[in-house]
Amino acid sequence: MTLTKRIIPCLDVDKGRVVKGIKFVNLRDAGDPVEQALEYERQGADEIVFLDITASSDNRETMLEIVRKTAYELSIPFTVGGGIRSYADVRRVLMAGADKVSLNTAAVKNPKLITEGAEIFGSQCIVVAIDAKRVGCEEPRWEVYTHGGRVATGIDAVAWAVKAEEMGAGEILLTSMDFDGSKDGYDVELTRRVSESVNIPVIASGGAGNPAHIYEALTAGKADAALAASIFHYAEFTVGEVKEYLLERGVPVRTVRGAVRSCKNAV
Amino acid sequence: MKVAVLDLGMGNLLSIRRGLERAGAEVVVAQSNGEAACADALVLPGVGAFRDGIRALRERFGEATDAACQGKIPILGICLGMQLLFTRSYEGGEHHGLGVIRGDVVKLPPTVKVPHMGWNSIKVLREGELTRGIGDGEYFYFVHSYYCLPAEGSVTIAATEYGSTFPAVVEKGAVFGTQFHPEKSGSAGGAVIRNFLEAVKR
Numbered sequence: 109m110t111l112t113k114r115i116i117p118c119l120d121v122d123k124g125r126v127v128k129g130i131k132f133v134n135l136r137d138a139g140d141p142v143e144q145a146l147e148y149e150r151q152g153a154d155e156i157v158f159l160d161i162t163a164s165s166d167n168r169e170t171m172l173e174i175v176r177k178t179a180y181e182l183s184i185p186f187t188v189g190g191g192i193r194s195y196a197d198v199r200r201v202l203m204a205g206a207d208k209v210s211l212n213t214a215a216v217k218n219p220k221l222i223t224e225g226a227e228i229f230g231s232q233c234i235v236v237a238i239d240a241k242r243v244g245c246e247e248p249r250w251e252v253y254t255h256g257g258r259v260a261t262g263i264d265a266v267a268w269a270v271k272a273e274e275m276g277a278g279e280i281l282l283t284s285m286d287f288d289g290s291k292d293g294y295d296v297e298l299t300r301r302v303s304e305s306v307n308i309p310v311i312a313s314g315g316a317g318n319p320a321h322i323y324e325a326l327t328a329g330k331a332d333a334a335l336a337a338s339i340f341h342y343a344e345f346t347v348g349e350v351k352e353y354l355l356e357r358g359v360p361v362r363t364v365r366g367a368v369r370s371c372k373n374a375v
Numbered sequence: 376m377k378v379a380v381l382d383l384g385m386g387n388l389l390s391i392r393r394g395l396e397r398a399g400a401e402v403v404v405a406q407s408n409g410e411a412a413c414a415d416a417l418v419l420p421g422v423g424a425f426r427d428g429i430r431a432l433r434e435r436f437g438e439a440t441d442a443a444c445q446g447k448i449p450i451l452g453i454c455l456g457m458q459l460l461f462t463r464s465y466e467g468g469e470h471h472g473l474g475v476i477r478g479d480v481v482k483l484p485p486t487v488k489v490p491h492m493g494w495n496s497i498k499v500l501r502e503g504e505l506t507r508g509i510g511d512g513e514y515f516y517f518v519h520s521y522y523c524l525p526a527e528g529s530v531t532i533a534a535t536e537y538g539s540t541f542p543a544v545v546e547k548g549a550v551f552g553t554q555f556h557p558e559k560s561g562s563a564g565g566a567v568i569r570n571f572l573e574a575v576k577r
Binding site: 109110111112114149154176179180183184185202203204205206207229230231232278279307308309332333362363364 | 393422423488491517520534560562565
């Protein structure tokens with residue numbers, strides 16, 4: 109009996125449709141979020157993350173409708189992030205059926221939001237998402253960025269992760285802005301630094317191009333879970349294939365009968 | 376079959392409702408004793424803190440839970456719902472639970488990251504209703520920071536391990552509990568919910 113490492117496909121959602129940004133531009137449309145989430149569940153995904161990248165807040169109701177539909181259909185946990193600015197937003201998304209919310213910019217601006225959410229809904233519902241970018245070259249440091257990676261805060265990413273835990277976060281979703289979309293692998297050093305500094309689970313994000321990258325993040329990077337988008341989304345690998353790769357190398361993951369299936373046959 | 380999910384006002388009950396419906400139950404999300412009274416079984420869902428949970432349970436569902444404690448109506452407690460079945464909890468002080476299963480609810484050791492969040496496998500220790508057809512090593516989704524320490528080991532049908540070994544499934548007569556969330560545990564969780572409904576029929 110071992111707590112397994114989680115594999116978490118991420119779906120970027122814009123105006124109710126799934127897209128995946130490569131380096132935050134070049135969006136490619138690829139379908140219905142609920143259908144996508146169900147396919148990932150069948151493949152053996154452990155959780156799903158929806159990231160609402162819709163720029164305006166006019167589409168808030170569209171996202172809530174997706175949350176309701178997903179909660180109705182899916183029988184694994186899912187997280188919703190993007191555009192959650194206030195306690196009222198946290199409440200709306202959780203009451204619509206999401207298991208967790210992910211706070212990014214709003215948590216930096218108002219860390220009390222973490223505490224407020226955790227006290228009422230429990231720490232396990234509150235994920236703090238950190239977008240981090242390398243600064244300096246001799247002693248590596250990482251700076252927290254907000255507003256979808258557009259605004260530098262001057263805050264140290266490791267210190268912010270520690271503070272987020274103190275404020276009541278149940279999990280850290282750590283994205284390397286340098287590696288996101290590169291498919292060159294996760295920022296293993298950043299992931300390890302944060303994982304070793306906090307006592308809550310860390311989800312590595314940004315840079316997965318193949319199963320070996322995920323293996324690195326979960327072993328050398330000491331992450332508890334790995335989030336990836338494009339390698340699953342464009343059917344380069346199924347979740348089942350990634351898990352098979354990890355199992356062969358001794359990483360504990362949950363297997364689902366009949367889930368390992370090559371994409372090459374499916375496409 | 377009609378199942379009443381007891382609404383403690385502490386979160387969204389859509390997932391558990393759907394889980395029960397998929398397994399063939401007619402579900403009523405009950406706000407009061409009256410709504411729970413005509414059900415064939417009760418489900419005590421599980422999110423939030425112990426103190427708030429037991430307070431809401433006593434205020435809204437005193438009669439319903441009395442009936443369950445006396446074995447008159449089957450009850451399934453999930454996660455915090457299972458912990459509420461025990462004698463007392465040390466979450467945020469010391470609080471009395473329903474006490475239908477003797478034992479304490481204590482915090483996970485500091486040697487592991489808390490909460491215990493994610494998929495863990497179970498070991499089936501003895502024959503039970505909820506684990507029919509479910510083998511050793513099946514994975515379920517857990518989210519909790521406290522765990523149950525039963526006074527009598529015989530109530531533990533299946534266990535899991537995270538920092539300590541503790542019950543994943545408990546049964547005592549018509550009282551059932553799972554520390555994991557069957558409604559979030561994919562097809563294996565669906566099987567546990569179906570087993571509960573089958574047990575209610577018998």
